[in-house]
Amino acid sequence: MTTTDYIRDGAEIYRNSFAIIRAEADLDGLDPILARTVVRMIHSCGMVDLRADVAASAGFGAAAEGALRAGAPILCDTMMVASGITRKRLPADNEVVCTLNDERVPELARELGTTRSAAAMELWRERLAGSLVVIGNAPTSLFRLLELVEAGAPRPAAVIGVPVGFVGAAESKVALAEHESRLEHLVVHGRRGGSAIACGAVNALASEQE
């Protein structure tokens, strides 16, 4: 192929991409909200077999979509997640929050004996009630969220828990899925995950438009 031989129309690229994903991925058994969410998660990583590792609580789709429509803030573990959320898709000009670079975080991490990612969540407390929590990177953040809820912190409306990696990621997602608090949740089991997949999920939940 020559360099000049490619599709330049952004809308057509999207249409073709989603058509390929819907043809190749097995979306049976997913409610419509979750189906379009999984499509965008697959779109963000290029792997149709991601579907096999996706799990969600029965009420997740409705809870997350409803929270966004009601104006819930979106609490993100990293700046990459925050910057990948397409603002114009958000239904209520929702606030997108990442506290990782707050100047108080390094000291908090030392005090609490944990990572900066986990410590940053201390600064979420006043916004947690009814929020959409999105953890795309650090397993420690997801574990910390569960600790906060166990200790009586306000409950988010739903949690997208897709940390990535080799140490604690898989375990943190099992912990969320099986947690006694029964938080509404979406996870990608195993090592895969990451900020792009997290953003794909948020952008799908934010708007029905493909």
Add this chain to the structure above:
Amino acid sequence: MTTTDYIRDGAEIYRNSFAIIRAEADLDGLDPILARTVVRMIHSCGMVDLRADVAASAGFGAAAEGALRAGAPILCDTMMVASGITRKRLPADNEVVCTLNDERVPELARELGTTRSAAAMELWRERLAGSLVVIGNAPTSLFRLLELVEAGAPRPAAVIGVPVGFVGAAESKVALAEHESRLEHLVVHGRRGGSAIACGAVNALASEQE
């Protein structure tokens, strides 16, 4: 496992992660710069088999590392890539540039009949010479880069070409790898790629520190 039963020490998490990757991934045949780059790319996506799809020109590692040390700007196709580059790892306080949200881009895209991602690169021209180009998202950006070079634009020192997805991504990476301009390049062949993998590569090239 209980929620309280996890590693909280960020440095230990990194050490364990990289040890697992080096034990599981086949890094034979990679020069030291490329080996540490592939380790961080794998770290960013949780998949040791990514190695099989990674390809680079023989001079890529030295060219990219040398450019960064010499103060080259890092030209990124998306804000997610720009926000995932760890500034404190950069050896020369390198400028990190993303022009996608520049107010001139929508009009440029209409004029050129291409995507906003590709149009945004018109605004890179004065910084292209000797730069590190990082394309983590849009195949159209990678194709456009090749067109610019064909048309006589200044040459970047090296190109990280890891767009992700189902329409044009694989083709754009083959086009870069086989291009007559023989740009120094790093690609992930196939559909996989994305901003996290792109950032993993940049962060590895920026510093030898794991």
